[in-house]
Amino acid sequence: MGSVVDAANKEVNGTSSAKKPNVIFVLGGPGSGKGTQCAYIVEHFGYTHLSAGDLLRAEIKSGSENGTMIQNMIKEGKIVPSEVTIKLLQKAIQENGNDKFLIDGFPRNEENRAAFEKVTEIEPKFVLFFDCPEEEMERRLLGRNQGREDDNIETIRKRFKVFLESSLPVIQYYEAKGKVRKIHAAKPIEDVFQEVKAVFSPEAEKILELTNLLTFYLGCSLGSSVSKEISRLIDQECVLCSTGIETHHHLFFECEYSSSIWKHFVQAILPATPLNVHSAAAMISHFRHPSQAPPVIKLIFQSVIYLIWKERNARVFTSASTSAAGLRSALDRLIRDRLLSFPSPDPTPSLLQFYFSGPRPP
Ligand SMILES: Nc1ncnc2c1ncn2[C@@H]1O[C@H](COP(=O)(O)OP(=O)(O)O)[C@@H](O)[C@H]1O
Ligand SMILES: Nc1ccn([C@@H]2O[C@H](COP(=O)(O)OP(=O)(O)O)[C@@H](O)[C@H]2O)c(=O)n1
Structure with missing residues (x-):
C-alpha cells in the first residue's frame, strides 16, 4: 500500500x-x-x-x-x-x-x-x-x-x-x-x-479494528448491536459470492459482490475501491473535497457496510437474496433518505446535490 x-x-x-x-x-x-x-x-x-x-x-x-x-x-x-x-x-x-x-x-x-x-x-x-x-x-x-x-x-x-x-x-x-x-x-x-x-480471535480483532477505525475517522460507530453481531462471524463459505471464505476482509471488501457495491461510488465520490479497512480509512482521512464530502462519505461507508451485513444475514437465515444491482438501488434510496434529513450547512449546494453529482444506480 x-x-x-x-x-x-x-x-x-x-x-x-x-x-x-x-x-x-x-x-x-x-x-x-x-x-x-x-x-x-x-x-x-x-x-x-x-x-x-x-x-x-x-x-x-x-x-x-x-x-x-x-x-x-x-x-x-x-x-x-x-x-x-x-x-x-x-x-x-x-x-x-x-x-x-x-x-x-x-x-x-x-x-x-x-x-x-x-x-x-x-x-x-x-x-x-x-x-x-x-x-x-x-x-x-x-x-x-x-x-x-x-x-x-x-x-x-x-x-x-x-x-x-x-x-x-x-x-x-x-x-x-x-x-x-x-x-x-x-x-x-x-x-x-x-x-x-x-x-480475542484474529477475526474479532479485525472487526474491532474496523469499527474502531470507522469510529475514529467517521466520528460514529456502526452501533453496538451490529458490531457485536459482526464479531460473531465464523469462517465458512461466503454466501454472497460462494467462492471465498467469509472472513471480515473478504465479506466487506474482497468479495466480488461487495466490491461491485463499492465500485458504484468510485470516480465521482470515492477516489478508488477500498481494498481493506486501512485503505478505507486512508481514503476518508485524506479526502480533499468540498465541505459536503465528509458527511456524505461517512454515510456511504456506514450504509455500505450495514447493507452488506444485512444481505449476508438475509442469505444465511432466510432464503431471500438481492442482486448487487438491487442492493445498489436500496443503498441509493437509504442514502438519499438519510441525506434529506440532514441539515444543510450552506444555502447551496446541499448534501443531496453533492451526492447527486455522483453516479446513479443503473
Ligand atoms: N466457570 C466457573 N465455574 C465454576 N467455578 C468457577 C468458574 N470460574 C471461576 N470459578 C471459581 O469461582 C471462584 C471465584 O472465581 P474468581 O475467578 O476468583 O472470580 P472473580 O475474580 O470474578 O472474583 C474461584 O474459586 C474459582 O475457582
Ligand atoms: N477497583 C477496585 C477493585 C477492588 N476494590 C476492593 O477490593 C475488593 C475485592 O475486589 P476483587 O476484585 O479482588 O474481588 P471480587 O470482589 O471481584 O471477587 C472489593 O470488594 C473492593 O473493596 C476496590 O476498592 N476498588
Missing part, C-alpha cells in the same frame, strides 16, 4: 497514543470468574494480568500507610478511593515490559472510570464483561477458599449491592460506546473460555 495508508496508520496510532499500552478492562460481579479467565487469557494471548483487588491486598500486606484504610474498605465491600488504586495500577503498568494489560476489577464505579481516564488518558480497547447470576457467584465465593476476609456471606451481600449500584453503570457507559463484550459466565470454566477466546 502507498504512503496514504501509512499516513493513515500513523494517524490512528498517533504520536500522543503511540506509547500508551493496550488495555482491556475485565468487569463482572464478585465471583463471576474474572481472575480465573484472566489466567487463561494470559496463557493464550500474552497479556499481563493486573487485578485491582490483588494490588490493594498486596498494599495492605506491605504495611503501607494506606493499609488500614484499604483493609477496612475491603472488609466492608466498599470501593477504595480512585487515587490509591490508580497509583497502584500505574506503577504496575510502568514496571512491566509488556504493552498489553488486562485490568481486572477496575473501574468499579464512575469515580474510578473518570479518574483513570483523566490521569492516564488511556481508553480501553474493549471491556470484557462476565455476566453471571448472583446465586452462582455466591456459591463460588463461599467455596473460593483463599482465606479472603471478604468472602463471608455478610460482606458478599454488600459487594453484590455495590456491584449493582456502582459497577453496572460503568458497564452501561461502555455498552453505549459499543465497547462491551459480554460473556455468559455461569457455564463451566472451559466453556466460558471458549466464548472468551472468540473475543
Whole structure:
C-alpha cells in the first residue's frame, strides 16, 4: 500500500497514543470468574494480568500507610478511593515490559472510570464483561477458599449491592460506546473460555479494528448491536459470492459482490475501491473535497457496510437474496433518505446535490 495508508496508520496510532499500552478492562460481579479467565487469557494471548483487588491486598500486606484504610474498605465491600488504586495500577503498568494489560476489577464505579481516564488518558480497547447470576457467584465465593476476609456471606451481600449500584453503570457507559463484550459466565470454566477466546480471535480483532477505525475517522460507530453481531462471524463459505471464505476482509471488501457495491461510488465520490479497512480509512482521512464530502462519505461507508451485513444475514437465515444491482438501488434510496434529513450547512449546494453529482444506480 502507498504512503496514504501509512499516513493513515500513523494517524490512528498517533504520536500522543503511540506509547500508551493496550488495555482491556475485565468487569463482572464478585465471583463471576474474572481472575480465573484472566489466567487463561494470559496463557493464550500474552497479556499481563493486573487485578485491582490483588494490588490493594498486596498494599495492605506491605504495611503501607494506606493499609488500614484499604483493609477496612475491603472488609466492608466498599470501593477504595480512585487515587490509591490508580497509583497502584500505574506503577504496575510502568514496571512491566509488556504493552498489553488486562485490568481486572477496575473501574468499579464512575469515580474510578473518570479518574483513570483523566490521569492516564488511556481508553480501553474493549471491556470484557462476565455476566453471571448472583446465586452462582455466591456459591463460588463461599467455596473460593483463599482465606479472603471478604468472602463471608455478610460482606458478599454488600459487594453484590455495590456491584449493582456502582459497577453496572460503568458497564452501561461502555455498552453505549459499543465497547462491551459480554460473556455468559455461569457455564463451566472451559466453556466460558471458549466464548472468551472468540473475543480475542484474529477475526474479532479485525472487526474491532474496523469499527474502531470507522469510529475514529467517521466520528460514529456502526452501533453496538451490529458490531457485536459482526464479531460473531465464523469462517465458512461466503454466501454472497460462494467462492471465498467469509472472513471480515473478504465479506466487506474482497468479495466480488461487495466490491461491485463499492465500485458504484468510485470516480465521482470515492477516489478508488477500498481494498481493506486501512485503505478505507486512508481514503476518508485524506479526502480533499468540498465541505459536503465528509458527511456524505461517512454515510456511504456506514450504509455500505450495514447493507452488506444485512444481505449476508438475509442469505444465511432466510432464503431471500438481492442482486448487487438491487442492493445498489436500496443503498441509493437509504442514502438519499438519510441525506434529506440532514441539515444543510450552506444555502447551496446541499448534501443531496453533492451526492447527486455522483453516479446513479443503473
Ligand atoms: N466457570 C466457573 N465455574 C465454576 N467455578 C468457577 C468458574 N470460574 C471461576 N470459578 C471459581 O469461582 C471462584 C471465584 O472465581 P474468581 O475467578 O476468583 O472470580 P472473580 O475474580 O470474578 O472474583 C474461584 O474459586 C474459582 O475457582
Ligand atoms: N477497583 C477496585 C477493585 C477492588 N476494590 C476492593 O477490593 C475488593 C475485592 O475486589 P476483587 O476484585 O479482588 O474481588 P471480587 O470482589 O471481584 O471477587 C472489593 O470488594 C473492593 O473493596 C476496590 O476498592 N476498588
